[in-house]
Amino acid sequence: MSTVPSGGNRPRSAARSPALTPPADAIAPVRHPDAPAPGELLGSHYAHCFGCGDEQPHGLHLQARAGEGVSITAEFTVRPSHQGAPGLAHGGVLATALDESLGALSWLLRVVAVTGKLETDFVRPVPVDSVLFLAAEATAVSGRKIFCSATGRLGSPEGPLALRADALFVEVKVDHFIDNGRPEEIRAAMADPDQVRRARAFEVNP
């Protein structure tokens, strides 16, 4: 007999941290005029990123597409190497897929931002070989703070809800990475003109 796991119908914000509720003076997120068109693949922000990097052999290889407004979609196929329990995806891997999807909203806002807080509900178990349809959107902006939410559905964009997350991203300057990253990777990234152009273009957000 199949059962609906408890929590599946809980109202979205009921148990969230207060820090994930935008302040009263927060504004609606604005899609940057140069943002990729809806349907366009966004590409990777860094080739060695665990979430989206093409050159990361251990990564999730998530490919996000621009949606309408400040939203993206992405598909993630759960592989045997993503298991936690036998035949089921590890929760940390699923949280990473959500985090990466939310991070991809930066392409539409044209800011560089990092995850400050990520709260995830694991609503249903996710079997190996499932295709998770991820959708993320920015919901509010307050100064450097970007409030955003994501869902993961099984098998199709309208499939059963398996995951949902609310997050707070914080806008940073490129110096955040230069000051904190391991020098050898920073040197390599800074020697790559495409990487530097991408990062700087995001930093200057008229």
Ligand SMILES: CCCCCCCCCCCCCC(=O)SCCNC(=O)CCNC(=O)[C@H](O)C(C)(C)COP(=O)(O)OP(=O)(O)OC[C@H]1O[C@@H](n2cnc3c(N)ncnc32)[C@H](O)[C@@H]1OP(=O)(O)O
């Ligand atoms: C070469 C370059 C390559 C570039 C590639 C692009 C890569 C993109 C990668 C994307 C990969 C995918 C994504 C990833 O995986 S990103 C990787 C995971 N995330 C991180 O590593 C971030 C680590 N944390 C930090 O660096 C700092 O704490 C940050 C930068 C986040 C804030 O420290 P900062 O000193 O700058 O700012 P602030 O402390 O004045 O805070 C500012 C405001 O934010 C509020 N706040 C902050 N945190 C929290 C919290 N936890 N809960 C609630 N609120 C929080 C805070 O109250 C304040 O609010 P207000 O008082 O103003 O109201």
